[in-house]
Amino acid sequence: MSYLQQPNRKSKWRKGLLLCSVLCISSLFYQCKNDEMSAEASLKKMEVEKGFEVKLAASEPLVSAPVAMTFDDRGRMWVVEMNGFMPDTLGTGEDAPSGKIVILEDTDHDGVADNRKIFLDSLQLPRAICLIENGALVAEPPYLWYYEIKGDKAGKKTLVDSTYADDGNVEHQPNGLLRAMDNWIYNAKSSTRYRKVGDQWKKESTHFRGQWGVSQDNSGRLYYNHNSANILGDYFTPGLGSQNPNQKEIAGYNVAVVPDNRVYPAHATPGVNRGYMEGILDSNQRLVNFTAACGPLIYRGNLFGEAYVQNGFVAEPSANLIKRNILKQEDGYIVSGEQAYQGKEFLSSVDERFRPVNLNDGPDGALYVLDMYRGIIQHKTYLTPYLKNEIKERNLTLPLVCGRIYRIVPEGANPVMKTMPQDPQQLVAALADPNGWIRDKAQQMLIDRKNKDVVPALQKALGSSNKLQAVHALWTLEGLHELTTEEVLAAVKSDSWAIRMQGLSVIPSVINKQNSGAYIAALNEKALIGDKRAAPYIGFLVQFIQPLNPKAASDLTQALIKLYANDKYVAGAIVSNLKDKEAAFHTELLKKYPDTNLAINTQLAKVALNKANELLNKDPKVIEARYPKGVLIYKSTCQTCHGPDGNGIKSLAPPLNKSEWVNGNKDKLIPIVLFGLTGPVPVNGHLYTKPEIMADMPGIGATEEFHDKDIAELLNYIRNSWQNKAYKVTESEVTAIRNLYKGRDKAFTVEELSRIN
Structure with a gap:
């Protein structure tokens, strides 16, 4: 059911849309009166x-x-506009389909863009787009839709996933839709x-x-982060x-690829959500570490x-900057990185409405x-009284109708926007282009068009001296379902680790009962299994061999353990294939x-305990039926960090299950929520701190969407879920704690809580 088909939500968004329209008109007037x-x-x-x-690539009103x-x-930009995000500190009109x-x-x-076409409108907080074949994937929580493109207009609409972004709030819902190398x-x-795949979507x-x-x-490995982390990756x-x-x-x-989270704003940045806390701002009122990466x-x-x-670039809209990091590869697969420089940033601004929220290759x-250009970027759920006051003092609610897209280029350069060739042979040649965007797009176009006539040219490109072209040719053939066993085995046995890694990575797509023997033989060859770089990949591949040849899978596992029993990467790969068999496997392994x-034993013991x-x-269904409101709040505000x-x-938040903070003194738990x-927090005998967790949990007491009764139910849900068992929290107890700390605008520390009896 689409958003507009839900009558119980119409009146809410209509009222919000009316107020949002008033705010936008005021914003436009405000902007016109403020040329700065x-x-x-x-x-x-x-x-x-x-x-x-x-350089400016696009701006309002475009x-x-x-x-x-x-x-x-x-070379045209398809842009997602989230106009409904936080029109004011209450989030009024957020549900409007704007x-x-x-x-x-x-x-x-x-x-500079000079023409605007609306492909799709009336969306509620859209967040991602991906072009594929003759259509576009669009993420509009909670749905993921696929729209056919008909003359730059949205055509037939297909529901790909009804639960794409079912949980979490606008800050904590899925996004990205990266069409990766694989x-x-x-x-x-x-x-x-x-x-x-054809007319069907695999999930x-x-x-x-x-x-x-x-x-x-360039190897197709993924990188990401969270608001307090610089760069995480695989x-x-x-x-x-x-x-x-x-x-x-x-x-x-x-993995924390770049563990250094220090930032260097160009001006004072008191308008961050926890700016009142010690260590968030330095003596010059500038943000110390990432808070909105x-x-x-x-x-x-x-x-x-x-x-x-x-290089890895990261946006920090709270501090109005973009950071540059230098990454390097070690031992074949390990990637580490460091900030490009200390004391300054690749790009910084003294305009506190400059809000870079996404970065793209062109x-x-x-x-x-992508500059959202607005004052409020913190969602209402976590908006502290401190930040509300900062917004009010500097009138950061306005403007609401702005937005910019910039492009960064070498000084004096004016690169021409490239258009992709349409000839298939030219697209194969483009797989060697030094620009990764061009290579990716050429691969995607060849696959989208399903033109099998280009297969011979792709097969020839597999042997190219340009390793980037060879890698993309491999995955293009995979996407066309034309990759042969001989071609994969040649890649697996290549002298180049870059090619060998891709050959190993593509095996799950092509292995079957008929060709499995050839792959098993190749993986068992001494030159490959003895290569430390290849060993984790071989461990991962056991999963795909197991249903085809259980004995070969077992033999390969034992061969890996013999060579790499103390390698944590191989251990993780092996255990990934042992779902619900960890304890029995561990018992037998300890005999030998x-x-x-040993890494393999410690990992098995940990997972068996899990x-x-x-x-x-x-039984989660029993608990959810008892605390329905608590479940909803947990899923929207807590689950995205503490897990279902x-x-x-990992890298976000410590466990709530069996936590002494959850099961213990209510007078300590209620203030936390x-x-x-x-800061660091001990849970079950382990001290959790950065970068293992964010070490900053926002409270939800300042939001007007949850009443004390709701918060009490949330706490009761948490205190009685999983293996937790604790006394009931009442609405009056939540109110009493709120009144006890009335006027407080900062988070608690463990030291403070320890003084509460």
């Missing part, structure tokens, strides 16, 4: 790294509140990937990743190793020069910046390898 807010004026307030310049975009083969997908075009080729579409704040579970924005490197191909839900953490996925981009263009290729090689400190604990959990099972999520918790 123009795009040209904002540009003058930016400082970019020496040797670069920032675009407003841009949050995501993609380019088509003609979002749009627009097509921006530069018809006179001067680098021909799957990935998301941030999600563990789901999608793929179009699979993979690793949970990030919060807002997702990118890939060492291995995204489709591997996620099939064992008992293994909550697996080495090589969700988003839109990570692995730059794959060819315009900036060799030193910038595969067909011209430039780096594109009794050293409990499974044992899960079996002790209460209450066991926490109302006002938040900051």
Whole structure:
């Protein structure tokens, strides 16, 4: 059912839309009276790294509140406008269907868009777009839709996923829709990937990743982050190793690639949500560490020069800056990184309404910046009284009708927007282009057109001296379902690790009963299984061999353990294939390898314990029926960090399940939920701190959408779910704690809470 077909929601959004319209008219007037807010004026307030310049690519009234975009083969920008986001501190009108997908075009080729077409409107908080075949995937919570494109207008509409963004609020719902090298579409704040096969859509579970924005490197590995993290990423191909839900953490996925989270704003930034807390701002009132990191981009263009290729850029809208990080690869798959410089940023602005929320590579090689350009970027659920006051003092509610897209280029450069060739042979040649965007688009166009006549040219490209072309040719053949066993085996045995890695990664797509023997023989060859770089991949591939040849899968597993029993990456790969068999497997393994400190033994013990604990959990349906409002609040505000099972999520939040804070003194728990918790926190004998968790949990006591009765039910749901069992929390107890700390505008610390009896 579409949004407009739900009558119980109509009156709510109509009232909101009316007020939102009034605010937008006021905003337009306010903007016109304040020339210092123009795009040209904002540009003058930016400082970019020496040797670069920032140019305007689009601005209001052509675009407003841009949050995501993609380019088509003609170099046009397809932009997602989230106009409904936080029109005021109450979020009035947020449910109004005011979002749009627009097509921006530069018809006179001067680098600035001058034509706007509305592809789709009347959307509620849209957040992502992906072009594929003759249509567009559009994320409009809770749905994921596929629209056919008919003359730049939306045609037939197909529901791809009714629960794409079913849980969480606008800050914590899936987004991204990155069409990756392996021909799957990935998301941030999600563990789901999608793929179009004919007229059908495949949906699979993979690793949970990030919060807002997702990118890939030249090897097809994914990178992401959350609001307090610089860059997180995966060492291995995204489709591997996620099939064992008992293994909550697996080495090589969700890694803090750049652990340094320091930022260097160009001006005082008191308008951040927890600016009142010690350590959030420095002595000059400038943000110390990331608090709204988003839109990570692995730059794959060819315009900036060799030193910038595969650098990681991250937007920080709260501090009005963009950070540059330098990444390097070690030991074949390990990626580490560091900030490009200390004390300054790649781009910073003194305009506090400059809100970069997403970064994109462009067909011209430039780096594109989506600037939402507004004062409020914190959602109402977590908006503290402190920040509400900051917004009021500096009138940050307005304007609401602005939005800019910038492109960053080398100083003096004016690169021409490239259009993709239509000839299939030219597209194969484009797979060698130094610009990663061009290579990706060429691969996608060849697959979308399903033109099998191009297969011979792709097969020839597999042997190209240009390794990037060879890699893209491999995955293009995979996307066309024309990749042969011989071609995959040649890649697996290549002298180049870059090619060998892709050969191993593509095996799950092509292995079957008939060809499995050839793949098993290749994986068992001494040269391959003895290669430390290949070993984790072989471990992941056991999953796909198991249903075809159980004995070969077992033999391969034992061979890996013999060689790599103390390698945590191989251990994680092996355990990923042992769902619900961990304890039995561990018992047998200890007879042969009794050293409990070996990586394989410690991982098996940890995962077996996870499974044992899960079996002790209460029936979730019974608890949900008892506390329906508590369930809704948990899913919208808590689950995205603490997990549906209450066991926490790596790099985000500690467990609630069996936590002494949840099961213990109500007078300590209620303040945490109302006002938040900051700093390291001990849970079940383990001290959780950054970067293992964000170490800053926002309170929800300041939002007007939850009453004390609602918060009491949320607490009762948490205190009686999973393996928790604690006394009831009443509405009056929540009210009493709220009154006790009336006027408090900062989060608690563990030290403060420890003084409460």
